[in-house]
Amino acid sequence: MSRICAIDLDDSTLPPPTPEIEQERRVAIFDLLEENSFALPPREGRAAEGPYALKLAIRDKRLVFDLRQQAGDPAAEFHLSLGPFRQVVKDYFQICESYFSAVKTAAPSQIETIDMARRGIHDEGARIVQERLEGKARIDPGTARRLFTLICVLHGGG
Secondary structure, eight states: OOSEEEEEEEOTTSOOOOHHHHHHHHHHHHHHHHSOOEEOOOBTTBOOOSOEEEEEEEETTEEEEEEEETTSOEEEEEEEESHHHHHHHHHHHHHHHHHHHHHHHSOHHHHHHHHHHHHHHHHHHHHHHHHHHTTTOEEOHHHHHHHHHHHHHHHHOO
16 A cells, blocks of 8 residues: 555646657656555654555656545645756756657667666666655655656656
Protein backbone atom coordinates (compact mmCIF):
# COMPACT_ATOMS: atom_id res chain seq x y z
CA MET A 1 0.00 0.00 0.00
CA SER A 2 3.04 2.29 0.25
CA ARG A 3 2.97 3.36 -3.35
CA ILE A 4 1.77 5.91 -5.88
CA CYS A 5 -1.29 4.67 -7.78
CA ALA A 6 -2.02 7.74 -9.94
CA ILE A 7 -0.04 10.71 -11.25
CA ASP A 8 -1.21 14.05 -12.54
CA LEU A 9 1.28 16.61 -13.85
CA ASP A 10 0.02 20.17 -13.74
CA ASP A 11 1.78 21.45 -16.83
CA SER A 12 -0.96 23.93 -17.74
CA THR A 13 1.43 26.89 -17.53
CA LEU A 14 4.13 25.28 -19.69
CA PRO A 15 4.55 25.39 -23.45
CA PRO A 16 3.79 22.11 -25.23
CA PRO A 17 6.60 19.59 -24.74
CA THR A 18 8.79 18.40 -27.57
CA PRO A 19 8.03 14.88 -28.86
CA GLU A 20 11.15 13.59 -27.07
CA ILE A 21 10.14 15.14 -23.75
CA GLU A 22 6.58 13.86 -24.14
CA GLN A 23 7.96 10.36 -24.70
CA GLU A 24 10.19 10.65 -21.59
CA ARG A 25 7.14 11.76 -19.63
CA ARG A 26 4.96 8.86 -20.82
CA VAL A 27 7.66 6.31 -20.07
CA ALA A 28 8.39 7.77 -16.61
CA ILE A 29 4.70 7.77 -15.64
CA PHE A 30 4.16 4.23 -16.95
CA ASP A 31 7.28 2.91 -15.19
CA LEU A 32 6.46 4.75 -11.97
CA LEU A 33 2.93 3.37 -11.83
CA GLU A 34 4.19 -0.13 -12.61
CA GLU A 35 6.78 -0.15 -9.84
CA ASN A 36 7.36 2.35 -7.06
CA SER A 37 7.80 2.63 -3.35
CA PHE A 38 6.41 5.75 -1.70
CA ALA A 39 5.44 6.01 1.96
CA LEU A 40 4.59 8.89 4.23
CA PRO A 41 6.11 8.72 7.71
CA PRO A 42 3.75 8.97 10.66
CA ARG A 43 2.95 12.50 11.81
CA GLU A 44 1.52 13.11 15.25
CA GLY A 45 1.28 9.34 15.71
CA ARG A 46 -0.72 8.76 12.52
CA ALA A 47 0.24 8.11 8.93
CA ALA A 48 -2.00 8.69 5.94
CA GLU A 49 -2.23 5.26 4.40
CA GLY A 50 -1.51 4.69 0.71
CA PRO A 51 -1.80 4.09 -2.09
CA TYR A 52 -1.52 7.73 -3.07
CA ALA A 53 -2.57 9.86 -5.99
CA LEU A 54 0.21 12.36 -6.70
CA LYS A 55 -0.22 15.72 -8.37
CA LEU A 56 3.08 17.40 -9.26
CA ALA A 57 3.09 21.10 -10.05
CA ILE A 58 5.24 24.19 -9.99
CA ARG A 59 3.60 27.06 -8.14
CA ASP A 60 5.26 30.30 -7.09
CA LYS A 61 8.65 28.94 -8.22
CA ARG A 62 8.30 25.93 -5.91
CA LEU A 63 7.85 22.25 -6.68
CA VAL A 64 4.59 21.03 -5.16
CA PHE A 65 3.86 17.41 -4.26
CA ASP A 66 0.12 17.16 -3.53
CA LEU A 67 -0.70 13.69 -2.24
CA ARG A 68 -4.16 12.29 -1.74
CA GLN A 69 -5.34 8.95 -0.50
CA GLN A 70 -7.02 6.76 -3.08
CA ALA A 71 -10.45 7.95 -1.88
CA GLY A 72 -9.39 11.57 -2.53
CA ASP A 73 -8.73 12.63 1.06
CA PRO A 74 -5.66 14.87 1.50
CA ALA A 75 -2.61 12.91 2.69
CA ALA A 76 0.21 15.47 2.52
CA GLU A 77 1.51 18.44 0.56
CA PHE A 78 5.16 19.42 0.22
CA HIS A 79 6.51 22.64 -1.29
CA LEU A 80 10.17 22.30 -2.27
CA SER A 81 12.56 24.94 -3.51
CA LEU A 82 13.57 24.46 -7.14
CA GLY A 83 17.05 25.85 -6.42
CA PRO A 84 18.73 22.50 -5.67
CA PHE A 85 17.34 21.07 -8.93
CA ARG A 86 18.27 23.90 -11.32
CA GLN A 87 21.78 22.89 -12.34
CA VAL A 88 21.15 19.16 -12.58
CA VAL A 89 17.97 19.75 -14.63
CA LYS A 90 19.91 22.06 -16.96
CA ASP A 91 22.69 19.47 -17.30
CA TYR A 92 20.14 16.73 -17.89
CA PHE A 93 18.42 18.63 -20.71
CA GLN A 94 21.75 19.40 -22.35
CA ILE A 95 22.86 15.77 -22.28
CA CYS A 96 19.41 14.60 -23.47
CA GLU A 97 19.65 16.99 -26.41
CA SER A 98 23.05 15.52 -27.27
CA TYR A 99 21.68 12.01 -26.90
CA PHE A 100 18.63 12.63 -29.12
CA SER A 101 20.90 14.15 -31.79
CA ALA A 102 23.43 11.34 -31.52
CA VAL A 103 20.78 8.63 -31.91
CA LYS A 104 20.06 9.99 -35.39
CA THR A 105 23.60 10.04 -36.75
CA ALA A 106 26.35 8.94 -34.33
CA ALA A 107 28.17 5.66 -34.06
CA PRO A 108 26.90 3.21 -31.42
CA SER A 109 29.98 3.77 -29.26
CA GLN A 110 29.32 7.53 -29.18
CA ILE A 111 25.67 6.95 -28.31
CA GLU A 112 26.69 4.60 -25.50
CA THR A 113 29.13 7.16 -24.06
CA ILE A 114 26.50 9.91 -24.09
CA ASP A 115 23.92 7.55 -22.58
CA MET A 116 26.31 6.67 -19.74
CA ALA A 117 26.74 10.37 -18.99
CA ARG A 118 22.98 10.85 -19.17
CA ARG A 119 22.42 8.04 -16.67
CA GLY A 120 25.01 9.58 -14.34
CA ILE A 121 23.26 12.95 -14.36
CA HIS A 122 19.93 11.20 -13.91
CA ASP A 123 21.32 9.38 -10.86
CA GLU A 124 22.47 12.71 -9.42
CA GLY A 125 18.99 14.15 -9.93
CA ALA A 126 17.44 11.13 -8.22
CA ARG A 127 19.81 11.58 -5.28
CA ILE A 128 18.65 15.20 -4.93
CA VAL A 129 15.00 14.08 -5.03
CA GLN A 130 15.67 11.62 -2.21
CA GLU A 131 17.51 14.27 -0.17
CA ARG A 132 14.75 16.86 -0.64
CA LEU A 133 12.05 14.36 0.38
CA GLU A 134 13.96 13.13 3.42
CA GLY A 135 11.68 13.23 6.46
CA LYS A 136 8.67 13.90 4.22
CA ALA A 137 8.43 10.63 2.29
CA ARG A 138 10.36 7.38 1.95
CA ILE A 139 11.14 6.45 -1.63
CA ASP A 140 13.41 3.93 -3.30
CA PRO A 141 16.07 4.87 -5.91
CA GLY A 142 13.92 3.75 -8.87
CA THR A 143 11.02 5.91 -7.72
CA ALA A 144 13.41 8.83 -7.22
CA ARG A 145 14.74 8.43 -10.79
CA ARG A 146 11.26 8.47 -12.30
CA LEU A 147 10.19 11.42 -10.16
CA PHE A 148 13.29 13.29 -11.31
CA THR A 149 12.24 12.75 -14.94
CA LEU A 150 8.81 14.21 -14.16
CA ILE A 151 10.37 17.14 -12.31
CA CYS A 152 12.46 17.82 -15.41
CA VAL A 153 9.32 17.84 -17.55
CA LEU A 154 7.72 20.39 -15.23
CA HIS A 155 10.88 22.42 -14.69
CA GLY A 156 11.67 23.01 -18.31
CA GLY A 157 9.93 20.52 -20.53
CA GLY A 158 8.74 22.87 -23.20
